Amino acid sequence: DTAVSQTPKYLVTQMGNDKSIKCEQNLGHDTMYWYKQDSKKFLKIMFSYNNKELIINETVPNRFSPKSPDKAHLNLHINSLELGDSAVYFCASSPTGSGNSPLHFGNGTRLTVT
């Protein structure tokens, strides 16, 4: 039933490790996104994919690499984790074509780097 699902919900790891967050949507949407919410609750787009192709890559370190095996999945891989990567990461999806569609968000993954 869940429209946009992310796993895991919580991720605690040490500096220097590599980790992945998975995202899947069953809404049939063509566009998927990753947003980062920092400790002050500010939401900022990191990436967007349209039909498996990268559309937006905001200024994020290249330690972050999105992977879209198909249009229903957009995973986020993070190499060499740093303390500053601690945040809540939200996956979202929307239909393609216009800016008038609301984004459907997953429930977020809280990443804590120690």
Next chain:
Amino acid sequence: AQKVTQAQTEISVVEKEDVTLDCVYETRDTTYYLFWYKQPPSGELVFLIRRNSFDEQNEISGRYSWNFQKSTSSFNFTITASQVVDSAVYFCALSEARGGADGLTFGKGTHLIIQP
């Protein structure tokens, strides 16, 4: 470049009071879309409303109402007779018409606290 400003970082009111959350936006596009999202303490982001730049009609949904004014680039959100369950962080967001793949630009959010 587009920008959304929510000047109120935190608002605290007593239950049953009315409260208005302010949102001011900047965009060079003539066609754009505005949104409000709610983030309750449980953390999920809940879509509340969408408004396009051609539709300046105000909208009411139960205790919620939205006032869109292009002349002042504002899209304010009012909760009437607030309830404790309304406590959340509320985000205003903007999308330009060139394509959904650009995503939303969010304001920094207003933390609304409703005290019993």
